[in-house]
Amino acid sequence: MILVTGASGTVGRHVMQLLQQSGHRARAMVRAxxxxxxxxxxxxxxxxxxxxxxxxxxxxxxxxxxxxxxxDTPTPDHDMALLAVARAAGVSSVVKLSAIGTGERFGTATVGAWHHMAEDAVRASGLTWTILRPSSFASNCLYWADAIRAGQPVPNLTGDGEQGVIDPRDIAAVAVAALTDPAHAGKTYTLTGPELLSLPDQANQLAEAIGRPVVTVDVPPASAPQQLLASGMPPAAVEATVIGTAWARAGHNRILTDDVATVLARPPAAFRDWARRHREAFTGAP
Ligand SMILES: NC(=O)c1ccc[n+]([C@@H]2O[C@H](COP(=O)([O-])OP(=O)(O)OC[C@H]3O[C@@H](n4cnc5c(N)ncnc54)[C@H](OP(=O)(O)O)[C@@H]3O)[C@@H](O)[C@H]2O)c1
Incomplete structure (x- = not known):
């Protein structure tokens, strides 16, 4: 039996689906x-x-x-709680979803500080482990759907900073490989898509896919906290997001790796393909 936490979320949903399709027994953990x-x-x-x-x-x-x-709760406590009960119950391996840039220093801040502490706990857990550090998810632009449908511009917190935007389905496919094949034990993979894209590049590819203009408006780092709080994001998540987006804006996520291709023996999916698959979310039309 494989336990999938975050099973109702963006990546976990695909992990569940892929495990079931490949005939593995999987249990979805969700909150009541x-x-x-x-x-x-x-x-x-x-x-x-x-x-x-x-x-x-x-x-x-x-x-x-x-x-x-x-x-929305950027704390290593959740990872540590799960690791403690897993060890006590005799679970033998864990695949942790972390994030690109984890642990890097940026000014006085540590990028992905909570993931960094959680990664250390995973490595020290005594369980067999694999750590996945994905780049920016293609699905983040689903947050733009309402604005695009209303013909409004979408906020750009990362300026011209390019990132190896990745399809969450590819992250899930790598997770399933790691959950089911011991060859991935002890590996830390940095997962990226096939090309470097700035947020305006993504807006252009999305506009092409949906046949509507997608205009971006730059949100300078000084205004980012206020804008994120106004969008309803919890304060602790705002702080983590501001550090992460400033890191990306400065160009530090300008990274492409071969890790997806090496694990899956096929290239990662392109952002424009993700955009075509999800055009309905932005237009309301299939
Ligand atoms: N977005 C990006 O660009 C990006 C890039 C790199 C790394 N990441 C990392 O990816 C992760 C987010 O993945 P995602 O987008 O797939 O997640 P998501 O769609 O935001 O879903 C979050 C999941 O967590 C579950 N959850 C929340 N609080 C919980 C709690 N207290 N107890 C149990 N379950 C709880 C939710 O379950 P319920 O439905 O039951 O509430 C939901 O299934 C984060 O760790 C983030 O740092 C994201």
């Missing part, structure tokens, strides 16, 4: 929510990183864990 339903036939456990008893239920009879902790 009124009215929540999961697809029929999915083995679901209701658990919360804040509730140790529920985590113990989640890891019962589990061999491997896909460990995804959410950015």
């Amino acid at each position: 929510r009124p009215g929540r339903t999961m697809p029929p036939g999915v083995d679901v456990v209701q658990a919360d990183f804040e509730d140790l008893a529920s985590l113990r239920r989640a890891v019962a009879d589990v061999r491997a864990v896909f460990l995804l902790t959410a950015p």
Whole structure:
């Protein structure tokens, strides 16, 4: 049995799907929510990183864990809680979703400080581990959908900083490889798409895919916290996002790797293909 945390989220949903398609037994960990339903036939456990008893239920009879902790609570505590119950329950391996730039110093800040502490805990856990450090997700631009449908500009927090934007489905495919093949034990993979794109480059490719203009408006670092707070982001997540986007704006995520191709034996998907697959979200038309 493989436990998938964050199973209702962007990457976890694909991890569940790919594990099921390849015939592996997988359990989706989700929080209890009124009215929540999961697809029929999915083995679901209701658990919360804040509730140790529920985590113990989640890891019962589990061999491997896909460990995804959410950015709205940027703390290593969630990773550490899961690692503790997993070790006690005899889980043998963990695949942790981290982030590109983790642990790098940027001025007085540490990029991805919470992921850095969590990565250290994973490496020291005694479990067999693989760490995935993806670049910026293609799916981040789903946040623009309302603005684009309303014909409004979309905010650009990263300026001309280019990133190896990655399709979340490729991150999930690498996670599944790591969960099911011991050859990936002890590896830290930096996962990128096939080309470097600035946010205006992404806007242009998206505009091409949906047949509508996508205009970006620069949000300078000094105004970023205010804008993110106004969008409803929790303050702790705002701080982490401001550090991460300033890091990207300065060009430090200008990185492409072969890790996706090496693990999957095929090239990573292009952003323009992701955009074509998701055009409905931006236009309302299939
Ligand atoms: N976006 C990017 O560009 C990017 C780049 C690099 C790395 N990352 C990393 O990727 C991760 C986010 O992945 P994602 O976008 O797939 O996540 P997501 O779509 O934001 O989903 C978050 C998931 O976490 C679950 N969750 C939240 N709080 C929880 C709690 N207290 N207990 C149990 N489950 C909880 C949610 O479950 P419920 O539905 O049950 O609430 C949901 O399934 C973060 O660690 C982030 O740092 C993101």
